[in-house]
Amino acid sequence: MADDQKPKRPGAEGYGAGWTALSYLIAGIGIWTFLGWLAARWLDIPIGIGVMVGMVLGAGGAIYLIVKRLGT
Amino acid sequence: MGGLQVLAKGDLPWPPSVEEFDFPGLGGQPYISKITVLLWFGVAVVILFFLVAYRRPRIVPTRMQWVAEAVYGFARDGARDMMGAENGQRFAPYLACLFCFVLVTNVWGIIPFVQISPNSHIAFPAFLAVMSWLTFLYLGVRKHGFLGYLKMISVPPGTPWYMLGLVAPIEFFSTALVRPVTLSVRLFANMFAGHLILAVFTIGGFALLGSSVVFLRPVSLLAWLLAIILTLFEFVIAALQAYVFLLLTTFYFSESLADGH
Numbered sequence: 001m002a003d004d005q006k007p008k009r010p011g012a013e014g015y016g017a018g019w020t021a022l023s024y025l026i027a028g029i030g031i032w033t034f035l036g037w038l039a040a041r042w043l044d045i046p047i048g049i050g051v052m053v054g055m056v057l058g059a060g061g062a063i064y065l066i067v068k069r070l071g072t
Numbered sequence: 073m074g075g076l077q078v079l080a081k082g083d084l085p086w087p088p089s090v091e092e093f094d095f096p097g098l099g100g101q102p103y104i105s106k107i108t109v110l111l112w113f114g115v116a117v118v119i120l121f122f123l124v125a126y127r128r129p130r131i132v133p134t135r136m137q138w139v140a141e142a143v144y145g146f147a148r149d150g151a152r153d154m155m156g157a158e159n160g161q162r163f164a165p166y167l168a169c170l171f172c173f174v175l176v177t178n179v180w181g182i183i184p185f186v187q188i189s190p191n192s193h194i195a196f197p198a199f200l201a202v203m204s205w206l207t208f209l210y211l212g213v214r215k216h217g218f219l220g221y222l223k224m225i226s227v228p229p230g231t232p233w234y235m236l237g238l239v240a241p242i243e244f245f246s247t248a249l250v251r252p253v254t255l256s257v258r259l260f261a262n263m264f265a266g267h268l269i270l271a272v273f274t275i276g277g278f279a280l281l282g283s284s285v286v287f288l289r290p291v292s293l294l295a296w297l298l299a300i301i302l303t304l305f306e307f308v309i310a311a312l313q314a315y316v317f318l319l320l321t322t323f324y325f326s327e328s329l330a331d332g333h
Contacts, residue, residue, distance in 0.1 A: 015316070016323065023254050027246030035241065061238040068228060 017070050024062040024069075032058025086279045088271040093192060093264070111190050114177045118169065144168045147318060155326035163325055170200065171318040174259070178310035181267055182303050189310075192263040194256065201256035204321040209248070212328035221328075255320055262313045266306045273299035 036054020040047045085091065095105040125140035133141060147168035152160030177196065181189035190196045212221040226244040227236065277295035280288050 016320070019254060019258075019320075023246045023250045024242065026254075027250045028242040030250075031241045031245040057238060058242065061235075061242050064235065065228060065239050065242060068231070 021066045021070060024065050025059070028058040028060075028062025028065070029055055030058070032061065086275055088268060088275055092268065092271050093188070095188070106188065107190050107193060110180050110186065110188070111177070111196070114173060114180065114190065117176050118172045121172070143172060147171050147322075150319065151322050151326075154322050155329050159326070159329055163322075167318055167322055170204075170321060171314055174200065174317050175311060175314035178263060178314055179307070181263060181310060182270075182306045187270070188267060189263045191259055192267050194260045197256040197259040197263075198252075200259075200317070201252040204255065204324060205252035208321075208324040208328045211325060215329055251324065255317070259313050259317055262309055266309055269302055270299055270306065273302060 032054040033051055034054070036050040036052070036057070037047060038050075039054070040050020043050075095107055097103060097105050098109070121136075122140055125134075125136040129137060144164065147170075148160060148164035151163050151167055154160070155163070174191070177190045179189075180186050181192065209221075212224070215221070216224055222244075225247040226240045228239060228243050231239060273295050277292040277299065280292040280295060283289055
């Protein structure tokens with residue numbers, strides 16, 4: 001059924017890609033901020049340092065995932 | 073003109089605030105508000121539409137049947153494209169109902185004298201998103217097993233092992249927890265902002281009309297003209313957001329049903 005295939009919807013794909021990127025950034029920064037906070041409490045170092053390192057790590061990981069998933 | 077004068081005197085709250093979205097219970101009781109009634113009507117419209125359209129199906133469809141088939145076919149074909157004919161057929165009724173319900177409740181926002189969408193209260197989009205969320209998690213766990221699905225949503229394909237510790241929590245968090253949030257907030261925020269924009273231009277027209285600066289009074293006509301144009305624009309947003317909700321739900325289902333990566 002080769003003629004049964006519909007053309008893809010390019011607009012919808014771009015929209016989805018944008019939301020994928022945004023949710024990676026939210027998720028990345030969110031989860032690693034939390035993990036950094038936990039680690040800082042556990043290791044008894046200033047909370048700010050843990051949170052800051054977590055945020056940077058999370059943003060980095062999110063960008064890595066975005067490039068991996070959406071980059072050509 | 074007397075009514076306009078009264079309105080222009082400033083009985084309307086200006087600027088509009090979140091209180092625009094609070095509706096008291098009808099007739100003094102606390103349970104049923106305008107939003108509740110609109111919700112019931114929305115459900116009734118969808119049910120009645122499909123019942124009436126399919127009451128006596130013909131080979132050569134009547135106009136209403138044609139519309140119903142077009143809407144259903146739209147949801148079904150989108151699902152087929154993404155998850156194959158069999159699964160697409162399986163989820164088509166749910167997806168078509170979801171699309172129609174969101175569309176009708178969105179369009180309440182621009183019907184004259186109704187002009188509020190239940191979806192501008194986060195509870196309704198949130199519940200719809202939770203239904204989609206639980207369904208795609210369930211489908212994924214049933215298809216791949218609990219651990220298999222956990223691996224599938226946590227480990228991006230082709231990631232070197234030393235990156236896994238960093239990206240696996242992100243991948244898991246974004247699939248399992250952020251998705252329902254973005255799904256519901258997107259619909260809610262669009263409807264909320266749309267209502268607020270229309271309120272600003274409409275009530276703003278009255279505020280300008282009652283202005284003490286005479287030159288500002290004719291500008292109210294411009295404000296109302298813009299309110300009308302933006303109402304048409306809101307219709308596009310209503311349809312688009314219903315489509316996006318359908319599209320993303322279909323996409324999430326299809327991802328859970330896919331054969332690994």
